[in-house]
Amino acid sequence: PYSYLHMYTFPRRASYYFDRYVTNFDALPESIRTEWKEYYMTMLRKATFKAGGKRLVIKNCSDSARIKALLELFPEAKFIHTYRNPYDVFRSTQHLYKTVLARAQVQEIDLKELETWVLQFYTRLMQKFFADKSLIPKGNLVEIKYEELDREPLVQLRNIYETLGLSGFADAEPAFKAYLDSIKGYQKNVYKKLEDSLIQNVNKNWSFAVEKLGYKRLEPSGGK
Numbered sequence: 001p002y003s004y005l006h007m008y009t010f011p012r013r014a015s016y017y018f019d020r021y022v023t024n025f026d027a028l029p030e031s032i033r034t035e036w037k038e039y040y041m042t043m044l045r046k047a048t049f050k051a052g053g054k055r056l057v058i059k060n061c062s063d064s065a066r067i068k069a070l071l072e073l074f075p076e077a078k079f080i081h082t083y084r085n086p087y088d089v090f091r092s093t094q095h096l097y098k099t100v101l102a103r104a105q106v107q108e109i110d111l112k113e114l115e116t117w118v119l120q121f122y123t124r125l126m127q128k129f130f131a132d133k134s135l136i137p138k139g140n141l142v143e144i145k146y147e148e149l150d151r152e153p154l155v156q157l158r159n160i161y162e163t164l165g166l167s168g169f170a171d172a173e174p175a176f177k178a179y180l181d182s183i184k185g186y187q188k189n190v191y192k193k194l195e196d197s198l199i200q201n202v203n204k205n206w207s208f209a210v211e212k213l214g215y216k217r218l219e220p221s222g223g224k
Contacts, residue, residue: 002036004062008097008104014117022062023124025069037073065128067135078164079136081129084146085215086122086206090198093118095189119205126209139165145213153180196220 004021007014020028028036047056057080063070070077084092097114133141142163149156157176161169199218202210210217 002032002039008100010107011101011105011109011113012107014113015120018117018121019124022065022121023128025066033069037069041073061125065125065132067129067132071135076137077140078166079133079141080160080164081133081141081143082146082149083143083213086209086213087194087199087202087215087218089122090118090202090206091194092189093122115201119201122209123205126206130212139163194218196222 002021004017007017010017025033044056044058048054064081067079094114097117098111101109101114142160144156144160154173154176158169160166199220203217203219207217
């Protein structure tokens with residue numbers, strides 16, 4: 001019951017769900033945080049049982065804003081932060097929202113609101129991550145640029161293992177290679193050239209992330 005994912009079913013309350021259960025999660029009443037932990041641990045126990053006791057790797061963007069809560073549960077948790085060029089994040093997230101909404105929503109909204117979602121939610125998520133990542137013990141966080149992971153996945157996987165002090169890369173490498181071979185024909189979504197309006201929105205709202213993540217700031221072409 002305490003999930004931001006309900007915003008896809010009830011999109012008119014998207015900001016409420018995202019603020020309450022992602023960016024302002026630490027401010028929730030202790031009773032709700034305690035119940036959330038119980039639900040979360042139940043889910044992880046089931047997943048661990050299903051995985052035969054193997055260590056879990058959880059991919060959830062909302063966890064970028066829940067570092068404090070996760071460390072309360074797992075003080076020695078390892079964190080992999082995979083980040084991407086914010087200009088690409090804008091278009092990719094818009095596409096994600098449109099795709100999921102079409103399958104989940106029971107309320108209609110103006111699709112123009114999606115742009116507001118993208119701008120506000122990424123801003124709040126990344127600001128919370130930048131503020132809290134220092135809570136992670138040294139050696140338990142590795143940050144990977146998506147573009148480098150896409151270009152040289154095995155190199156970056158090795159980097160993850162080494163940075164986090166994980167053993168077993170040599171044993172896992174053949175499986176990694178087999179998986180990469182199996183998806184060689186995969187085609188990522190191809191987007192049009194960046195529109196001036198998109199660049200302006202990112203520069204106005206996400207310049208802090210462009211700078212902190214080390215990407216080049218783009219400027220509108222003025223229609224050229």
